[in-house]
Amino acid sequence: xxxxxxxxxxxxxxxxxxxxxxxxxxxxxxxxxxxxxxxxxxxxxxxxxxxxxxxxxxxxxxxxxxxxxxxxxxxxxxxxxxxxxxxxxxxxxxxxxxxxxxxxxxxxxxxxxxxxxxxxxxxxxxxxxxxxxxxxxxxxxxxxxxxxxxxxxxxxxxxxxxxxxxxxxxxxxxxxxxxxxxxxxxxxxxxxxxxxxxxxxxxxxxxxxxxxxxxxxxxxxxxxxxxxxxxxxxxxxxxxxxxxxxxxxxxxxxxxxxxxxxxxxxxxxxxxxxxxxxxxxxxxxxxxxxxxxxxxxxxxxxxxxxxxxxxxxxxxxxxxxxxxxxxxxxxxxxxxxxxxxxxxxxxxxxxxxxxxxxxxxxxxxxxxxxxxxxxxxxxxxxxxxxxxxxxxxxxxxxxxxxxxxxxxxxxxxxxxxxxxxxxxxxxxxxxxxxxxxxxxxxxxxxxxxxxxxxxxxxxxxxxxxxxxxxxxxxxxxxxxxxxxxxxxxxxxxxxxxxxxxxxxxxxxxxxxxxxxxxxxxxxx
Amino acid sequence: xxxxxxxxxxxxxxxxxxxxxxxxxxxxxxxxxxxxxxxxxxxxxxxxxxxxxxxxxxxxxxxxxxxxxxxxxxxxxxxxxxxxxxxxxxxxxxxxxxxxxxxxxxxxxxxxxxxxxxxxxxxxxxxxxxxxxxxxxxxxxxxxxxxxxxxxxxxxxxxxxxxxxxxxxxxxxxxxxxxxxxxxxxxxxxxxxxxxxxxxxxxxxxxxxxxxxxxxxxxxxxxxxxxxxxxxxxxxxxxxxxxxxxxxxxxxxxxxxxxxxxxxxxxxxxxxxxxxxxxxxxxxxxxxxxxxxxxxxxxxxxxxxxxxxxxxxxxxxxxxxxxxxxxxxxxxxxxxxxxxxxxxxxxxxxxxxxxxxx
Numbered sequence: 081x082x083x084x085x086x087x088x089x090x091x092x093x094x095x096x097x098x099x100x101x102x103x104x105x106x107x108x109x110x111x112x113x114x115x116x117x118x119x120x121x122x123x124x125x126x127x128x129x130x131x132x133x134x135x136x137x138x139x140x141x142x143x144x145x146x147x148x149x150x151x152x153x154x155x156x157x158x159x160x161x162x163x164x165x166x167x168x169x170x171x172x173x174x175x176x177x178x179x180x181x182x183x184x185x186x187x188x189x190x191x192x193x194x195x196x197x198x199x200x201x202x203x204x205x206x207x208x209x210x211x212x213x214x215x216x217x218x219x220x221x222x223x224x225x226x227x228x229x230x231x232x233x234x235x236x237x238x239x240x241x242x243x244x245x246x247x248x249x250x251x252x253x254x255x256x257x258x259x260x261x262x263x264x265x266x267x268x269x270x271x272x273x274x275x276x277x278x279x280x281x282x283x284x285x286x287x288x289x290x291x292x293x294x295x296x297x298x299x300x301x302x303x304x305x306x307x308x309x310x311x312x313x314x315x316x317x318x319x320x321x322x323x324x325x326x327x328x329x330x331x332x333x334x335x336x337x338x339x340x341x342x343x344x345x346x347x348x349x350x351x352x353x354x355x356x357x358x359x360x361x362x363x364x365x366x367x368x369x370x371x372x373x374x375x376x377x378x379x380x381x382x383x384x385x386x387x388x389x390x391x392x393x394x395x396x397x398x399x400x401x402x403x404x405x406x407x408x409x410x411x412x413x414x415x416x417x418x419x420x421x422x423x424x425x426x427x428x429x430x431x432x433x434x435x436x437x438x439x440x441x442x443x444x445x446x447x448x449x450x451x452x453x454x455x456x457x458x459x460x461x462x463x464x465x466x467x468x469x470x471x472x473x474x475x476x477x478x479x480x481x482x483x484x485x486x487x488x489x490x491x492x493x494x495x496x497x498x499x500x501x502x503x504x505x506x507x508x509x510x511x512x513x514x515x516x517x518x519x520x521x522x523x524x525x526x527x528x529x530x531x532x533x534x535x536x537x538x539x540x541x542x543x544x545x546x547x548x549x550x551x552x553x554x555x556x557x558x559x560x561x562x563x564x565x566x567x568x569x570x571x572x573x574x575x576x577x578x579x580x581x582x583x584x585x586x587x588x589x590x591x592x593x594x595x596x597x598x599x600x601x602x603x604x
Numbered sequence: 605x606x607x608x609x610x611x612x613x614x615x616x617x618x619x620x621x622x623x624x625x626x627x628x629x630x631x632x633x634x635x636x637x638x639x640x641x642x643x644x645x646x647x648x649x650x651x652x653x654x655x656x657x658x659x660x661x662x663x664x665x666x667x668x669x670x671x672x673x674x675x676x677x678x679x680x681x682x683x684x685x686x687x688x689x690x691x692x693x694x695x696x697x698x699x700x701x702x703x704x705x706x707x708x709x710x711x712x713x714x715x716x717x718x719x720x721x722x723x724x725x726x727x728x729x730x731x732x733x734x735x736x737x738x739x740x741x742x743x744x745x746x747x748x749x750x751x752x753x754x755x756x757x758x759x760x761x762x763x764x765x766x767x768x769x770x771x772x773x774x775x776x777x778x779x780x781x782x783x784x785x786x787x788x789x790x791x792x793x794x795x796x797x798x799x800x801x802x803x804x805x806x807x808x809x810x811x812x813x814x815x816x817x818x819x820x821x822x823x824x825x826x827x828x829x830x831x832x833x834x835x836x837x838x839x840x841x842x843x844x845x846x847x848x849x850x851x852x853x854x855x856x857x858x859x860x861x862x863x864x865x866x867x868x869x870x871x872x873x874x875x876x877x878x879x880x881x882x883x884x885x886x887x888x889x890x891x892x893x894x895x896x897x898x899x900x901x902x903x904x905x906x907x908x909x910x911x912x913x914x915x916x917x918x919x920x921x922x923x924x925x926x927x928x929x930x931x932x933x934x935x936x937x938x939x940x941x942x943x944x945x946x947x948x949x950x951x952x953x954x955x956x957x958x959x960x961x962x
Contacts, residue, residue, distance in 0.1 A: 131810055162812030174800060175807035177758060178736040186878035187736065188811050193874035203878070221647065236811060413772050432775040441776050448766065449773035451791040461788075465778025490795070505776060 082243055082275050083107040083130055083165075088144035090125060090134055099125040101299040103144070107277070109242075112269045114286050114306075115279040116313060117296035119494040119523040123279040126296055127245045130277070131165040132158040148243060162188070166236035167245040170521070171252055172228035176235075181207075181215045181223075185235045192239065206234040209272065210264050225399055226257025230264055237268070244268070246278040251521040254399045254549045262286060281523055284317040284588075288333040307331050315524035318552060318588040322599035335591050350603040351595040354576070358559060361389030363425065364512050364543040365410065365439065370419035372405055372567075379405035380416065381567040385545075387512065392534060392544040394554035394575070396585070397564035403547035404444070406564070407514045410545075411441045437466055440510035444517050446501035447489070455492075455500050456485040462507040469508035479503035495526045502530070512543045519550045531557050555579045555587050555597050605942055606883040607737040610729055612894030613640070613939050617725035619898035620932045621718050623905035626914045627710075627923045629933045630717045636937035637721055641728045643943040650731025656764045657727035664723070665716030672712025678917055679705030710916035730757045737881070743870060751808075755801055763797040819869060827865035833858030890938055901932050 083106070090100040099122050107113065115123050128134040132153040135142045146153045148164050169175050178184040185206055189199045207213045210230045220228060229249055236244070246265065250258035262285040268274050269289065277294075280286055287293070293309035295302045304312070310320040310331050319338055323331045326345055332338035338346065365387040372380040380402045387393055395403045408414040410421065412432045421428055428435050452458045459476055463469040476482045481503060484492065489500050498518075506513055513534065519527045527550070534544050535557050548554055554561060554575070561578035563570040563585075577583050579597050581590040589596040596602050605613075620633050641654055673686070688702035735758040742750025770789045771781065779785055833854050840851035883891075914923050 133806060133810055137806055137809055158809050159812045162810060167807075167810040169803070169807050169810075171803070173762075174803045175811070177739070177754070177804075177808065177813075179734045183736065183878060188813065190875050190877060191813055193876045196876060196878065199876065199878055239812065411776065413775070432772070433778050433780060436776045436778065443769070443773060443776065446773070448792055448796055449770060449777070449788075451788055451795075461779070462777045505773075508778065 081106045082109045082111075083148045084146070085129065086145045086147075088129065088142065088146050090129070090142045091140050092125075093139045095140065098299050099140075100129070100301065103301045105294070105301060105303055107243075107275065109275055110273045111291045112276045112289055113278070113292045113294055113303075114283060114290045115277060115294045115296060116281070116283060116309075116315065117523075118525060119281075119521070121523075122296045122299045122301075124247050125299075126294070126301065127167065127247050127277060127279055129153060130243060130245055131167050132156060132161045133167075162241070163239055164241055165243040165245055166239070166241035167247065168229070168232050168236050168249050170248045172225055172232050175232050176220050176228065179219050179221070181212070181218050181220060181231050184220060184231055185238050188235060188239050202238045202240070206238040209237060209268055210234045211267070224257060225253045226260040229253065229257070229261050233261075233264065233268075242275060244274050244276045246276070246280075248280055248521060249278065250280060250282055255551070256398050258282060259285065262289075265289075281315065281521065283313075283315070284319075287317060287320070288337075306333065318599050319592070322589050322592060322596075322602055325599055325602050325604045327604070335588050338592055346592050349593045349596075351593060351601050352603050354595075354601075357574070358390045358538065360391050360559075361541060363388050364423070365545075366422040366425075367406075367410065368420050370406065370409055370416045370421070372402075372409055372414055372416040374414075378567050379414075380409065380419075382419070383564065383567070383569050384572075385562065387543045387545060389511075389541045389543060390538055391560060392538045392546065392558045393560045393562060394558035395545065395547040395562050395564060396549070396551065396554060397570070401564040402567040403564055404516050405567075407441055407443075407516050407545065407547055410439055410514060411435050413441075433465070436510065437468070437508065438510055439512040439514055440506045440508065441514040442502050442505040442516065442518055444520065446505050447497050450489040450497070450501060450504065453488055454486050455481055455489055458489060458500060458504045459507045462504050466508040475503065475507040475509075478509075479507070494521075495523065495529075498522060498526055499529065502533075511541075512545070513537055514545045514547075516547045517549065518546070519548065519553055527553055551579070551585060551587065552598075561585070605732065605939060605946065606881050606887055606891060607733050607741060608881075608883065609887050609891030609894070609939070609942075610733050611738075611741060612891040612898070613936070614725050614729040615898035616894045616901070616932065617936050618722055619901040620936060621721040621725070623901055624913070624929060624933065625714055626926065626929050627714060627717075628925050629930050630714065630721065632930050633933035633936055634717060634721050634724075636933065637724050637728070639937060640939050640943070641724055643940055644728050644732050645943070645946075646731045650761065652764050652768070653731050653761045654724070654727040656767070657723045658720075661720035661723040664719045665713070668716035668719065669709060669712040672708040673704050674700050675708075679703075679707030679920070681706040681920055683709070707916045707920050710920065714914070714916070730760055733757070740877075743866070751813075755804055758804065759797055759801055762800060763793055766796050767793050819872070823865055823868040826861040826868075830858045830862035830865060833861060887942060890942070894935070894938060897932055897935060 085103045085105045088100060088103045089098050091098045115126060117123055125134055128138070129146045130148055130153060134140070135154060136158050142154055148161060151161065151164070153161060176184055178187050182203060185203050186199055189202060194202065207216055210233055212227065212230050212234060215223065215227060215231065220231065223231065250261050253261065265276060265278065266289050269276050278286055287306055287310060290306045293304050293306050295304060295309060295313065307330060310316050310333060311324065317333070319335055320331055320333065323338060326349055328338070328342045328345055330341070332341055363386060365385065367383065367385040370380050370383045383402065383406060385406070395406060397403050405414055409416045412428070412430070412435045423438050428438070450458055452461060456472060456476060459481070460472040463472050463475055469475070470478070476485050479499065481500060484496060484500070489497055492500065502518065518530055531553060534546065538544050546554065546558065558575040560572065561575050562572045571578070571584060573583065576597060578585050579587045579590060581594055587597055589599050589601060593602050617633065617637055620629070624630060646654065682703040682705055685703050686701040689700045691699070735754040738757055739750050739754040767789055770792055774781060774785065774788050779788065837851045837855035837858060840847055840854065844851070
């Protein structure tokens with residue numbers, strides 16, 4: 081075995097309740113384990129036990145004993161444990177210090193005075209393991225998120241750890257970037273037998289690789305075989321949820337497995353009748369030929385967009401495709417060099433403050449904007465700025481925040497904080513809601529809450545534009561899908577055509593059952 | 605330009621700015637610094653950093669003059685008179701307002717120009733030098749201090765980007781901005797900066813950075829003893845002239861202790877380098893000469909040899925121009941020919957997804 085936890089409990093310095101409770105677990109050499117559970121449930125704390133960041137960096141109270149290679153992680157300096165347990169964090173930008181890829185990988189080796197020839201060999205090995213030899217001389221600032229995260233993994237691998245810890249390594253990435261990371265991790269495990277622990281919400285590609293699944297809820301830890309975990313976990317991938325509805329046994333973890341093992345059951349599956357498309361009303365927004373560049377960098381190239389009352393438009397596309405720029409152009413934070421924009425047929429106001437009264441934008445990481453000591457004060461600030469906004473008490477009630485009104489936003493859980501941040505940006509109830517990656521790093525509960533809010537707003541005659549990598553959320557609530565690539569519009573289709581079996585972006589359910597888009601479309 | 609060369613330049617700018625009070629020298633220094641700031645290669649983020657710090661410098665320049673206006677009372681050339689408020693003697697007898705003199709304004713402008721030059725010099729340095737390269741410059745004994753500076757250098761552009769994003773977010777909440785809503789920018793930017801610093805430090809720790817060598821007790825003791833020995837030496841030297849020999853002995857012991865402490869840690873803290881920064885001979889010489897000149901300026905100021913200092917309260921005379929005083933300030937323009945003939949780095953970064961406000 082490579083690591084053990086023996087009756088480990090841990091509380092953060094200011095924690096009211098333990099972040100981990102009485103955890104006993106052994107991890108065998110060469111295992112691949114996924115760590116899943118709700119946001120703020122203890123996943124990151126759990127991973128940090130293995131390299132001593134908990135409690136050495138975080139402080140707090142630890143009881144019980146955690147060991148890696150027989151070394152007590154609470155007593156061995158983290159810097160020394162880094163040789164045994166390498167850790168990769170969520171944000172690729174927050175963990176790099178050097179400008180060039182090769183130097184970034186070399187830095188930890190330089191600190192250990194590894195001789196130059198040996199250093200070169202180790203760097204070559206790490207680059208080869210992650211299939212990023214071609215990035216060797218590139219500046220980190222010019223890499224995509226997926227490439228940067230692979231460089232971060234290579235930098236952790238170079239000193240030769242035997243345990244690899246990854247804390248939501250794909251949460252900041254688009255599907256293509258996430259697939260690159262997943263492939264790289266799978267390859268490392270397969271070819272080097274590296275013991276791997278991955279905490280993640282997006283389990284579609286990871287679950288099939290896992291030898292075991294560690295579920296963490298409220299600090300309680302349970303280790304399960306992957307298929308049993310899949311049957312129980314509410315945030316399981318769409319294929320698993322479809323299999324649960326059809327009672328497929330054994331439960332498949334991938335589309336290919338489902339096709340190979342359950343073709344007959346899938347062929348006879350019945351799909352519930354589709355509800356009629358929602359009635360749409362007047363035109364809310366019309367954009368024609370929007371063209372925008374940042375210096376010499378083109379962001380939008382002649383993009384057209386229309387949104388009517390009752391519609392939810394999902395904008396999909398890889399990182400850098402222009403999704404955020406399109407939303408920023410609508411609210412006036414970015415000024416297009418060409419094209420026209422109309423709000424209800426009229427030219428929009430000039431200022432962002434006035435435009436956002438009609439089209440409110442929730443940007444990425446909206447919690448950054450929170451600065452008041454209470455939730456009520458945050459919403460009051462937003463409501464005070466708009467003459468037509470509801471009273472603070474009413475806004476709190478509409479967003480389900482009345483019970484949190486006097487709490488400090490910084491003391492809330494990640495999910496509650498996300499709700500407050502979204503509410504603060506949209507408290508004035510504008511007719512059009514624009515959201516930029518609102519489910520990045522969010523757990524299933526937050527995604528469900530947000531989907532319900534957006535659906536209710538559209539049903540009430542509002543319009544929603546959602547820029548997202550989360551195809552399942554888009555398939556669940558969108559009426560239309562617009563895909564951008566390189567600033568150009570690739571297609572603008574009804575959601576059922578885009579996500580259906582014959583469409584350009586078929587969902588897992590559509591790939592398995594004709595006529596279905598979501599697992600819930602299939603009758604049990 | 606190399607990291608050492610930039611370090612030499614910024615050291616010279618700081619040394620001249622902090623030791624001169626002569627307006628003509630300061631004007632020359634400011635001109636040189638602005639020209640270097642314009643010519644220096646910079647990414648979008650670095651450009652943003654220079655812009656914000658330059659704005660901060662201008663703000664502090666204005667504040668310095670504002671303080672001079674409020675806190676008046678000296679000088680013969682009264683420009684105008686403000687209502688005067690005198691605090692009671694029991695709480696210090698401070699006065700605010702009264703006669704605003706030309707001397708006070710000139711004094712405030714000199715202080716403001718010094719602050720502006722220091723901020724601009726730091727902004728250019730942080731934009732031109734990678735944090736990693738700066739960390740490599742730090743001697744082993746100062747590794748942790750170097751690490752703290754590195755984190756600061758790495759986080760400055762990100763914090764400035766945060767401020768820009770926060771301005772946008774406040775506009776999206778319908779806020780109009782302005783001084784009264786400054787806390788809506790400052791509070792989240794500071795909180796976000798601290799959070800980012802913690803995450804950065806955590807990531808570095810987890811990757812084994814800054815692994816310190818095991819320091820023997822004797823070396824630690826030498827480090828601990830150095831400071832009290834030097835303090836005692838100074839005390840004896842100035843207050844007991846008859847025992848200066850003891851003060852000199854204590855100073856020597858303190859110096860030996862601190863040198864031994866640094867030498868032993870440096871000896872134990874072994875690192876290697878994958879690549880060595882290429883530095884053309886001319887640049888090598890220029891960087892070191894700049895460092896030496898900075899040291900010379902500081903030593904001259906400490907020894908009281910600073911030429912042509914300027915005191916506006918001594919009659920508000922026309923500042924004397926001293927070639928010896930202006931020469932170091934003029935020398936601060938030395939990077940210009942190197943920058944003019946060097947290749948520039950790309951100005952755009954693919955990862956800087958937050959563009960400038962229109």
